[in-house]
Amino acid sequence: MAYTLLIGNKNYSSWSLRPWLMLHAAGIPFREEQHWFDTPEFAAEISSRKRSPNGRVPVLVDGDVKVWDSLAIAEYLAERHPGLWPVDAVARAHARSACAEMHSSFGALRNWMPMNVRRSYPIAAPREDVRKDIERIQALWTEARAKFGASSSSGPYLYGTFSIADAYFAPVVFRFSTYGVKCSPVVAAYVQTMLAHPSMQQWIAASKAESAVVQHEEPEFLYENKTA
Numbered sequence: 534m535a536y537t538l539l540i541g542n543k544n545y546s547s548w549s550l551r552p553w554l555m556l557h558a559a560g561i562p563f564r565e566e567q568h569w570f571d572t573p574e575f576a577a578e579i580s581s582r583k584r585s586p587n588g589r590v591p592v593l594v595d596g597d598v599k600v601w602d603s604l605a606i607a608e609y610l611a612e613r614h615p616g617l618w619p620v621d622a623v624a625r626a627h628a629r630s631a632c633a634e635m636h637s638s639f640g641a642l643r644n645w646m647p648m649n650v651r652r653s654y655p656i657a658a659p660r661e662d663v664r665k666d667i668e669r670i671q672a673l674w675t676e677a678r679a680k681f682g683a684s685s686s687s688g689p690y691l692y693g694t695f696s697i698a699d700a701y702f703a704p705v706v707f708r709f710s711t712y713g714v715k716c717s718p719v720v721a722a723y724v725q726t727m728l729a730h731p732s733m734q735q736w737i738a739a740s741k742a743e744s745a746v747v748q749h750e751e752p753e754f755l756y757e758n759k760t761a
């Protein structure tokens with residue numbers, strides 16, 4: 534039986550993008566069920582916990598099994614579909630650490646540069662805390678490429694071939710692109726590689742086709758109304 538993935542608006546939902554990309558890039562069949570943020574339907578189906586144990590998206594439904602939270606979904610899929618994590622144990626430990634760090638950190642980047650796929654909103658001088666998050670992520674990607682990606686002949690992604698780690702950082706790739714973040718040559722090349730991925734292209738096209746606008750997620754609202 535194919536999986537069902539419950540997701541939010543493609544333009545805004547960074548956590549939805551991650552498992553969607555894991556499934557889509559690997560060619561694993563799944564049905565996508567979209568729930569629109571800030572609607573009575575989302576409140577009734579998702580926030581109420583009727584369809585989602587934690588009242589959020591993404592949720593992976595596999596028959597009677599519900600897996601919530603993107604990291605748990607990644608591990609559930611990896612157990613069933615070999616090759617989603619890097620094959621080499623050392624590379625895999627690094628990739629898992631990177632994903633766990635992404636999952637638990639970078640609050641400033643998430644807060645001040647929310648994913649908004651269809652927008653272009655260059656920020657010339659990011660706040661200090663955002664700059665630190667950006668620096669850390671660039672260092673992490675550079676290390677992954679140098680140690681595990683570039684040294685193998687397997688491909689242009691963080692650990693060579695496309696893995697869960699690339700899906701996990703895909704929302705940051707969009708942020709670096711849409712907010713015009715200054716990148717080192719290695720990071721810029723990785724961003725271009727990711728943006729050209731057919732699954733990323735499909736997500737971009739779908740985001741642009743969405744008409745729903747969530748005002749409080751838009752950069753103008755954020756930068757004109759939010760205080761530190």
Ligand SMILES: N[C@@H](CCC(=O)N[C@@H](CS)C(=O)NCC(=O)O)C(=O)O
Pocket residue numbers: 541545546547548549580588589590591601602603604
């Ligand atoms: N830690 C969770 C985060 C899930 C999350 O925050 N999802 C957001 C959308 S990107 C959501 O459902 N927001 C709606 C709400 O909180 O009401 C994961 O990794 O899946």
